[in-house]
Amino acid sequence: MKTGVWLEDLAWPEAAARFGAGAVVIVPIGARSKEHGHHLPMSTDYRVARALGDRLIGALPVVVAPVIDFGYYPAFARYPGSQHVRAETFAALVRDVLDGFIAQGVARLAIVNTGVSTEPPIRIVVRDLYAARGIRVPVADIARLGLAARERLARQSLGGHADQFETSTMLAIAPELVRMDLARQDYGHALAQPKTVFYIPAEFRGDDGSGPDFSATGARGDPTQARVDEGELLLSEMAAELVAGLRAIFPELAS
Secondary structure: OOOEEEEHOOOOOHHHHHHHHHOEEEEEEEOOOOOOOOOOOOOOOHHHHHHHHHHHHHHHOOOOOOEOOOOHHHHHHOOOOOOOOOHHHHHHHHHHHHHHHHHOOOEEEEEEEEOOHHHHHHHHHHHHHHHHHHHOOOOOEEOOOOOOHHHOOOOOOOOOEEHHHHHHHHHOHHHHOHHHHHOOOOOOOOHHOOOOOOOOOOOOOOOOOHHHEOOOOOOOOOOHHOOOHHHHHHHHHHHHHHHHHHHOOOOOHHH
16 A cells, blocks of 8 residues: 555545554645635635645555544634634544544544644644543644745735735646636735734734724735745645655654
């Protein structure tokens, strides 16, 4: 079993054989319906998770689970079509998915998370799982993936959502779904906010009087700077970082 595979493409005896052989199972997380401005589809996170999963199975003999496409996304709940569940609901979903794999004999798991607000609930789940069962589940978050490439390529003053980088990535994944004619620079009031060491909760709102929450389009950054070649580079670097990390954690994947 030298090639990776999407779990959903297997019959159950094939899944049993892979699990029995000690396969590493990757659990991707990416919203299937979350606002990404006027120019990107709400399935952006899901499609990024799928693209990274495709690259992982092309490089490693892993089993990639179906994308968990519901999550804790409170910053976007006001936008029509954006789907959001409570943190405890999301944590319970992730916990049940991991517990299910463990009950089926999977001992080696990893998570690839394409969200930001999903980070704290996921970390609680994996820490509690380790405390209760002694199983370590490593987590890779989108905020750190491809960071060096983003620092090299940045032409926007700040970003974070449906920005230069997400738009570039989607141009590489599904250009037919990107509406560059609707892309516009949107920093809201973020550039005027003080830079401090404090985490401050925020939402995205279309009300100009909402202070740091304001976003005219639901984006944060400058998607007009997006380029398809940079999207390909970002995907390649993110995938390479994931492959290197998985090989370091699970050395048998390097053989």
